[in-house]
Each structure stands twice: as structure tokens, then as C-alpha cells.
Amino acid sequence: MATLKDFRNNIKPNWCPGCGDFSIQAAIQRAAANVGLEPEQLGVVSGIGCSGRISGYINAYGFHGVHGRSLPIAQGLKMANRELTVLAAGGDGDGFAIGMGHTVHAIRRNIDITYIVMDNQIYGLTKGQTSPRSAEGFKTKSTPSGSIESALSPLEVALAAGATFVAQSFSSNLKQLTSLIEQGMQHKGFSFINVFSPCVTFNKVNTYDWFKENIVDLEEIPDYDPTNRVMAMTKIMETNSMLTGLIYQDKSKTSYETHVPGFREEALAKQDLKISEQDFEKL
Ligand code: SF4
Numbered sequence: 001m002a003t004l005k006d007f008r009n010n011i012k013p014n015w016c017p018g019c020g021d022f023s024i025q026a027a028i029q030r031a032a033a034n035v036g037l038e039p040e041q042l043g044v045v046s047g048i049g050c051s052g053r054i055s056g057y058i059n060a061y062g063f064h065g066v067h068g069r070s071l072p073i074a075q076g077l078k079m080a081n082r083e084l085t086v087l088a089a090g091g092d093g094d095g096f097a098i099g100m101g102h103t104v105h106a107i108r109r110n111i112d113i114t115y116i117v118m119d120n121q122i123y124g125l126t127k128g129q130t131s132p133r134s135a136e137g138f139k140t141k142s143t144p145s146g147s148i149e150s151a152l153s154p155l156e157v158a159l160a161a162g163a164t165f166v167a168q169s170f171s172s173n174l175k176q177l178t179s180l181i182e183q184g185m186q187h188k189g190f191s192f193i194n195v196f197s198p199c200v201t202f203n204k205v206n207t208y209d210w211f212k213e214n215i216v217d218l219e220e221i222p223d224y225d226p227t228n229r230v231m232a233m234t235k236i237m238e239t240n241s242m243l244t245g246l247i248y249q250d251k252s253k254t255s256y257e258t259h260v261p262g263f264r265e266e267a268l269a270k271q272d273l274k275i276s277e278q279d280f281e282k283l
């Protein structure tokens with residue numbers, strides 16, 4: 001059985017020392033080993049940005065795509081090989097600006113892949129411009145007087161788009177992050193995981209200390225029910241999208257590919273669908 005080391009390769013990441021992306025890479029490698037995958041059973045697809053390099057740093061199938069297009073590639077990969085565990089990863093600029101159309105439609109399509117957004121609230125690779133996740137008033141080279149736009153709430157968007165798995169974590173919380181990626185990989189449908197990943201070089205506002213002060217862990221909220229969509233939306237709004245943990249999961253929906261003629265029989269045979277063939281025909 002593969003261990004964490006089997007998902008490592010000999011390429012040294014060229015992220016800045018202290019970048020949150022290192023921990024996300026480690027969490028993916030740990031989660032892949034913990035769910036019992038072998039390297040050849042995992043495909044990692046990334047977009048463009050500092051985060052986009054991640055597909056080259058994991059010993060698995062890797063595809064470094066173009067800006068904002070990790071999700072179309074990842075969905076195509078899953079449709080072509082349903083046996084593969086597919087993981088897409090990219091930054092907040094990649095997924096919530098140029099790639100936002102893909103993000104929303106991939107969420108509502110509910111293909112069985114895991115999407116990790118490495119959210120540093122800035123464009124890092126291009127040396128520090130305002131991203132869709134930057135807060136109002138955020139000063140960068142592209143907004144020297146402060147951003148006049150409000151920040152996007154990806155968790156609200158995901159829930160509104162019909163997500164069946166919504167989670168958020170922090171790169172410093174390796175235990176929680178690894179567990180959420182494992183749960184995302186095991187979820188039968190599209191798993192959306194937003195991860196706060198500080199950019200230590202260009203974002204001097206949303207620092208490690210800032211996240212530690214502002215994050216609200218779901219474990220602090222008594223009687224939280226991750227199957228309750230209304231409760232999830234309410235808590236996201238109450239905490240200004242700073243909630244971390246498994247925020248919402250709906251296990252009742254079957255994933256997109258199991259509805260596609262030709263692949264249905266395959267899903268039934270694997271018992272991914274716990275229903276009779278007769279009922280299945282009515283879907
Ligand atoms: Fe990480 Fe920022 Fe450096 Fe890019 S510029 S590697 S996001 S710290």
C-alpha cells in the first residue's frame with residue numbers, strides 16, 4: 001500500500017519560503033495515501049498561478065492547464081477514466097475570476113472530482129494585484145487607492161450553485177485540511193474545498209496571524225448540522241465567510257457521470273448507486 005512518500009517526487013517547489021501552498025501540497029499527499037490510493041490512481045489538474053505548479057510536485061498523473069481552465073480538463077479526465085480519483089487545484093484568481101463560469105457549472109454538474117482553491121486573496125504569480133477575494137479597501141499595485149469592489153464569498157456561491165460538498169480550511173491546520181481532502185475524495189460528487197493559503201510575499205494584510213484571529217472553526221458552533229443547507233448559508237453569512245470545517249454535505253444526490261447512458265451500468269455494477277436497476281431507469 002502506498003504511503004505519503006510514494007506521492008512525493010524529486011522536484012523542489014519554487015514557492016517562496018513560508019507560502020501556504022507547501023502545506024496544501026503535503027495535505028493532498030497525505031490524504032491520497034490515507035484513502036488508500038496508489039499514485040497511478042490519482043490525477044492532479046491545475047490552472048495558472050503560483051498554485052498551478054502543484055500538479056508538478058505530486059507523484060501522480062499531472063496536468064498543468066491554462067488560466068482558469070483546470071475544471072474543464074479535470075471533468076474531461078474523470079469522464080474518460082471513471083476509475084481515476086481526480087483532483088483539480090488552483091488559486092482564487094484562477095477559479096473565481098477567469099475560471100468562475102467553469103466553477104459554478106462544475107459545482108452544479110456534480111461530477112465526482114475534488115476541487116481545491118488555494119485562496120491567498122491576491123494574485124501572487126504576477127506580483128501582487130487585487131483578486132476577486134481581496135477585501136474592499138485592499139491596496140495593491142492595481143488598486144493603489146484601495147479596491148472599490150466587495151470580496152466574493154466562494155462558500156455562498158458554491159451553496160447557491162447546488163454544491164453537494166462544501167468545506168473550508170487553513171493551510172496551517174494540516175490535520176483538518178488533510179481530513180477534509182480525504183472526505184472530499186470519498187464524497188460521490190463534486191467536492192469544493194476553499195483553503196486559506198497566505199501569500200507571505202505580496203499580501204501583508206491577510207497574514208497567518210490575521211487568519212488565526214479571524215477564522216471561526218465549526219467545532220466552536222454547538223449543534224452545527226452540515227446536512228442543513230439553510231444553517232450552512234446562515235453561518236457562512238454570520239461569520240463573513242470565515243468558517244472552517246465541513247460546512248455542507250449532501251450524500252443523497254448521485255454524481256453526474258452515473259446518469260450518463262453507457263456509464264450507468266458501470267456505476268450500478270460498482271454499487272456506486274444503491275438503487276435497483278428498475279428505479280435507476282426512472283432517473
Ligand atoms: Fe506563495 Fe505568494 Fe510566493 Fe506565490 S508569491 S509562491 S503565492 S508566497
Ligand code: MG
Nearest residue numbers: 091092093122
Ligand atoms: Mg491568488
